[in-house]
Amino acid sequence: MTAAAPRSGEAIFSSFERVNAELFTLTYGAIVRQLLTDLEEVEEVNKQLDQMGYNIGIRLIDEFLAKSKASRCVDFKETSEMIAKIGFKMFLGVSASVVNWDADGSCCSIILEDNPLVDFVELPDTCQGLYYCNVLSGVIRGALEMVAMKTEVTWIRDVLRGDDAYELQVKLLKQIPEEYPYKNDE
Amino acid sequence: MQFFGGSELSPSPPTPTGTGTENNSHMIYIFNRNGVCLLYREWIRPLHTLNFQQDHKLMFGLLFSLKSLAAKMDPTCADKGNLGVPQLPGQGCSFHSFRTNTYKLNFMETPSGIKFILVTNPGTGDLRETLKYIYNLYVEYVANNPLYTPGTPIRCELFNTAVNQHVKSISS
Numbered sequence: 622m623t624a625a626a627p628r629s630g631e632a633i634f635s636s637f638e639r640v641n642a643e644l645f646t647l648t649y650g651a652i653v654r655q656l657l658t659d660l661e662e663v664e665e666v667n668k669q670l671d672q673m674g675y676n677i678g679i680r681l682i683d684e685f686l687a688k689s690k691a692s693r694c695v696d697f698k699e700t701s702e703m704i705a706k707i708g709f710k711m712f713l714g715v716s717a718s719v720v721n722w723d724a725d726g727s728c729c730s731i732i733l734e735d736n737p738l739v740d741f742v743e744l745p746d747t748c749q750g751l752y753y754c755n756v757l758s759g760v761i762r763g764a765l766e767m768v769a770m771k772t773e774v775t776w777i778r779d780v781l782r783g784d785d786a787y788e789l790q791v792k793l794l795k796q797i798p799e800e801y802p803y804k805n806d807e
Numbered sequence: 808m809q810f811f812g813g814s815e816l817s818p819s820p821p822t823p824t825g826t827g828t829e830n831n832s833h834m835i836y837i838f839n840r841n842g843v844c845l846l847y848r849e850w851i852r853p854l855h856t857l858n859f860q861q862d863h864k865l866m867f868g869l870l871f872s873l874k875s876l877a878a879k880m881d882p883t884c885a886d887k888g889n890l891g892v893p894q895l896p897g898q899g900c901s902f903h904s905f906r907t908n909t910y911k912l913n914f915m916e917t918p919s920g921i922k923f924i925l926v927t928n929p930g931t932g933d934l935r936e937t938l939k940y941i942y943n944l945y946v947e948y949v950a951n952n953p954l955y956t957p958g959t960p961i962r963c964e965l966f967n968t969a970v971n972q973h974v975k976s977i978s979s
Contacts, residue, residue, distance in 0.1 A: 679957055683917065683919055683921065683942075683946045684950060684951065686942075687917075687945075687946045688946075691918070694918075768918050768919055769920075801842075801871055802867075
């Protein structure tokens with residue numbers, strides 16, 4: 622019996638219950654605003670957003686796998702395609718593409734065509750250095766860690782900081798094979 | 808430390824007291840990739856031989872080794888490591904059930920390392936769709952539950968009820 626092909630991101634996205642996009646954007650904005658008030662340091666806020674994203678990612682991966690019926694990817698290239706084509710589409714309704722592969726296939730860039738998190742947002746001068754969408758990098762890192770890949774995800778280009786697009790760099794550090802967890806204490 | 812949040816601890820739907828012909832399932836286990844037993848429920852299990860911790864370890868170890876063995880014996884796969892070398896979850900072929908004369912063990916592992924084991928009567932058919940459905944229930948009630956800490960035993964009543972209901976509807 623052949624395995625069913627993973628469902629397309631568009632199909633899954635349209636089968637989900639929707640929430641008002643502005644509500645989503647404004648809620649996220651309120652979170653960042655509150656973090657800035659509580660933590661004051663922009664670096665701290667970046668770290669906190671990444672941590673929040675990580676906590677989301679470790680749960681999101683199961684939802685992604687269940688809804689998209691995806692099976693294990695053969696290599697990192699396939700993984701990145703999955704994230705860009707199915708993952709972003711499914712959860713944010715955003716089309717993304719994978720570019721800039723390096724020589725050994727362990728590092729690539731994902732470019733987002735649009736970004737619902739940043740509607741209506743402008744960074745003031747006091748917040749230079751803030752990665753407003755850092756939660757997304759945490760989500761990818763968390764999700765990939767649960768499928769045995771240790772990665773490093775960083776923002777290369779960010780429209781809020783003056784660039785022309787949103788570009789995330791995903792770098793595979795290593796794969797973590799499954800180990801027998803019980804030490805010899807039979 | 809108890810590993811399971813199920814029939815003995817919390818008020819739950821009564822297990823069927825009938826002849827057992829309505830219920831084809833004996834037990835269910837859910838493990839995560841670190842061997843923590845997230846859920847264990849039993850409906851029909853006349854014989855208990857080990858205490859729960861040993862039982863869970865045994866089950867996990869059995870499946871871990873079976874998976875590894877099945878992958879290494881795969882005649883269609885060109886690249887095989889040595890037996891005993893840890894594999895990435897989902898790599899290689901995956902087995903989905905084994906059957907004895909008294910029970911059938913159905914197994915499904917997700918790429919994220921969550922393992923679903925359902926032990927049923929030997930007459931049940933291919934339960935992969937059932938296990939996939941239970942995975943969907945897991946996502947809905949457990950993964951998306953903010954009060955649940957990933958990696959700890961599941962104590963969500965809604966999940967337990969939903970699983971119970973679905974499992975009872977398996978026909979042989």
